Structure formats: structure tokens, C-alpha cells
Amino acid sequence: MSFIEYGDTIKEGDTAVVFLGHESMFPVKVQNGGKTQTKYGVIRHSTDLxxxxxxxxxxxxxxxxxxxxxxxxxxxxxxxxxxxxxxxxTDISLITMMLELKPGSIVCESGTGSGSLSHAIIRTIAPTGHLYTVEFHQQRAEKAIEEFREHKVDHLVTVKNQDVCKNGFGVTDVADAVFLDIPSPWEAIGHAKSALKHEGGRICSFSPCIEQVQRTCLALEEHGFTEINTSEILLRVYNVRTISLQIPDLGKAAEDNASATAFDRGSPSNQDAASPQAGTVQFKSSVPLREMVKVFP
Ligand SMILES: C[S@@+](CC[C@H](N)C(=O)[O-])C[C@H]1O[C@@H](n2cnc3c(N)ncnc32)[C@H](O)[C@@H]1O
Incomplete structure (x- = not known):
């Protein structure tokens, strides 16, 4: 098992994911003689995994x-x-696309934090790329090193325990992309520029507050970056369901012209729909109810 290569069978030392349901999963380190408690009872690693x-x-x-x-x-x-x-x-997908990451990319990142983004970057740039990730909190840096080793991706990543705003990324003129997720990214833009390769190269900074975004954009301009833009990605999950709506009274002429095929009028073959009430139509919708008010005033 490795986070960048699929292995068919569960082995001692693997990190596996115990899946009880979409809302209930947890990682487990597989160990000979190890036991994992779940609400359904014990899993014995040697015999069960x-x-x-x-x-x-x-x-x-x-x-x-x-x-x-x-x-x-x-x-x-x-x-x-x-x-x-x-x-x-959701954010990781946009970051990966906008930074144009691909196998072989050289990437600089700070801070490493919990390593969520780092794992996704490493998977994308493998097998020939490299991630330089900088974290100034010593325990977080050490834990990240330990996890990268356990997940067998340590050959693709260098963790540096230092302040990126003071000491930069420890590499110059090599990075295809730089990513920042720190409270004061504008202080690291100069170091990001030094880390980037001479031509091309992209930088992305993630900030929760617009004031941070403004200061970072100004710093990017001052350092000669071009094509600066700000994006936010919002995920909308479609929840398709059968709904029943009142037919608006548009008069007899409109009724004669109405196409019966436009709506599912609750035919007996419609198994999951309850019997339609008189004066209503039933159809499948994924439009949130709030927005429906605009569609059917
Ligand atoms: C929000 S977390 C990053 C989370 C990470 N992107 C992830 O997906 O797990 C921010 C991290 O940046 C680190 N950090 C903040 N300022 C820093 C600096 N100047 N140099 C290096 N690391 C810094 C913090 O210690 C923290 O671990």
C-alpha cells in the first residue's frame, strides 16, 4: 500500500480505512496482533485484515x-x-487545476498543517515531481514527516521546519508552483518568487478573509506577478426529489394548449410518487425550494 500506488492486498504496516458508512470512517494502522474496536465489535488485524x-x-x-x-x-x-x-x-481540486499541477511538477507549500493538501499534491506530482513543504510548528512538521513515511510517499516530499516568511522555502528557481495557506501570505511573496522557476510558474494563496486577499494581491503586484485573480469555489450537491406544486390558474385557453408531456402527472407507473392531489402537478426537481419561488411565482 502507498498513497500513490494501489496495492491489492492488505499488508502489515499499511494505513487502511475502516468504512462503517459514508458518515463514519476512520484510518487504522495494520499491525500483526493488532485489534481495532468498532461499534460492531473487534477487528483482529492478523486474521481479519x-x-x-x-x-x-x-x-x-x-x-x-x-x-x-x-x-x-x-x-x-x-x-x-x-x-x-x-x-x-473541493478547494483542493480548484487549487490543483489552477496551479496546473501534473506528474513531474516541483511544488512549494506552506504551511504543511495537517498535511491534507500535501497528500493530494504528492499524488498528483508523482512519480517524478517533488513537494517542498514548510511548517514552522515543530511538532506539526515532525508528525507530517512521520505520516509521509508511513504512507510511503516520503521520497516525494521534503519537510522544512522553519518560518517561511523569514527563511523561505529553502530552494530557488525550481518551483513550477507555490501554494500558501498561512495567516500573512503577503510576507512570503518575495520568497515565493525566489522559489519559482525563471519563466512561467504559478502561485496560489488561500485566505479566509478578504483583507488578507487584498494585501496578498498588492504584494503580488509589487513583485511583478501578472494575471492575478481571486476565486471561490462553492459546491452545490443536487438533491433530486419528487415534488408537488399547485397548477397556476392561467385560464381555459392556456389549459387547452398545455402539453401533457411537459410534466409527470403522477401516473400509476410513477412508483415513488404519492398520489397527486387535484390541481397539482408532480415532477422531479433538484432546484432548491427557495429558488422555485422565482420559477413559479
Ligand atoms: C491552516 S494550516 C494549513 C493546513 C494545510 N493546508 C492542510 O490542508 O492541512 C496553517 C499552517 O501554517 C503554519 N504556519 C503559519 N505561519 C507560518 C509561517 N510563517 N511559516 C511556516 N508555517 C506557518 C501553521 O503552523 C499551520 O500549521
Whole structure:
């Protein structure tokens, strides 16, 4: 098992994900003789995990079962031990695209934090790229080094325990991309410029407050960066459901012209819909109710 390469079977030393449901997962270090407690009972690593294929359904001691999943950066983001605020997959996807990361990219990052973004970057730039990640909190830097080793990606990453605003990234003229997730990114822009390769190269800074964004944009301009823009990504999950709405009274002429095919009028074949009430139409919708008011005033 490695976070960058799929392994078929669960081995001693792997980090596996115990999946009880979409809202209930946790990582486990697989150890000979190890035991993991779940609400469905104990999982014995030697007999229940080691040698079994990833994706196996494992029965726990009380008879309930769980799935054992191969780790991915996305599952790690959902299950990692939080030492800081972290970046989640929606933002990570935009960052990866805007920084044009790909296999072979050289990337500088600060701070490492809990390593959520770092794992995603490493997976993207493998097998020939490298991540230089800078974290000034000693325990966080040490924990990140330990996790990268356990996840067998340590050859793709260098962790530096220093203040990026004072000491930079420890590399010059090599980075294809720089990413900042620190409280005062404007203080690190000069170091980011030194780390970037001479031509091209992209920088992204993540800030929760618009004042931080403004100061960072000014610093970017002062250091000669171009094509500066600010983006936010909002994820909207569609929740498709059957709804019932009153038919507006548009008069007889409109009724004669109305196309019966435009709506599902609650035919008996519509299994999941309750019987329609007189004067209503039923159809599938994913539009939030708030916005529907605008559609059907
Ligand atoms: C919000 S966390 C980063 C989370 C990370 N992006 C992730 O996805 O897990 C910010 C981290 O930056 C570190 N940090 C803040 N200022 C720094 C600086 N000047 N130099 C290095 N690290 C810094 C903090 O110690 C903290 O761990």
C-alpha cells in the first residue's frame, strides 16, 4: 500500500480505512496482533485484515460488518487527525487545476498543517515531481514527516521546519508552483518568487478573509506577478426529489394548449410518487425550494 500506488492486498504496516458508512470512517494502522474496536465489535488485524483484498467486507466480533478501503488522499482528508484547519477536496481540486499541477511538477507549500493538501499534491506530482513543504510548528512538521513515511510517499516530499516568511522555502528557481495557506501570505511573496522557476510558474494563496486577499494581491503586484485573480469555489450537491406544486390558474385557453408531456402527472407507473392531489402537478426537481419561488411565482 502507498498513497500513490494501489496495492491489492492488505499488508502489515499499511494505513487502511475502516468504512462503517459514508458518515463514519476512520484510518487504522495494520499491525500483526493488532485489534481495532468498532461499534460492531473487534477487528483482529492478523486474521481479519492481513492478506485480505482491499475492499473486503469484514465481519466484526459482534456480527456486524465493515468495509476495509485502500487509502486515497480524498479519504485521508476526510479521516486524518486534525492538528490544524485543513483544506477539503473541493478547494483542493480548484487549487490543483489552477496551479496546473501534473506528474513531474516541483511544488512549494506552506504551511504543511495537517498535511491534507500535501497528500493530494504528492499524488498528483508523482512519480517524478517533488513537494517542498514548510511548517514552522515543530511538532506539526515532525508528525507530517512521520505520516509521509508511513504512507510511503516520503521520497516525494521534503519537510522544512522553519518560518517561511523569514527563511523561505529553502530552494530557488525550481518551483513550477507555490501554494500558501498561512495567516500573512503577503510576507512570503518575495520568497515565493525566489522559489519559482525563471519563466512561467504559478502561485496560489488561500485566505479566509478578504483583507488578507487584498494585501496578498498588492504584494503580488509589487513583485511583478501578472494575471492575478481571486476565486471561490462553492459546491452545490443536487438533491433530486419528487415534488408537488399547485397548477397556476392561467385560464381555459392556456389549459387547452398545455402539453401533457411537459410534466409527470403522477401516473400509476410513477412508483415513488404519492398520489397527486387535484390541481397539482408532480415532477422531479433538484432546484432548491427557495429558488422555485422565482420559477413559479
Ligand atoms: C491552516 S494550516 C494549513 C493546513 C494545510 N493546508 C492542510 O490542508 O492541512 C496553517 C499552517 O501554517 C503554519 N504556519 C503559519 N505561519 C507560518 C509561517 N510563517 N511559516 C511556516 N508555517 C506557518 C501553521 O503552523 C499551520 O500549521
Amino acid at each position: 492481513i492478506g485480505k483484498p482491499y475492499g473486503s467486507k469484514v465481519t466484526c466480533s459482534k456480527g456486524g460488518w465493515v468495509y476495509i478501503l485502500h487509502p486515497t488522499p480524498e479519504l485521508w482528508t476526510l479521516n486524518l487527525p486534525h492538528r490544524t484547519q485543513i483544506l477539503y477536496s
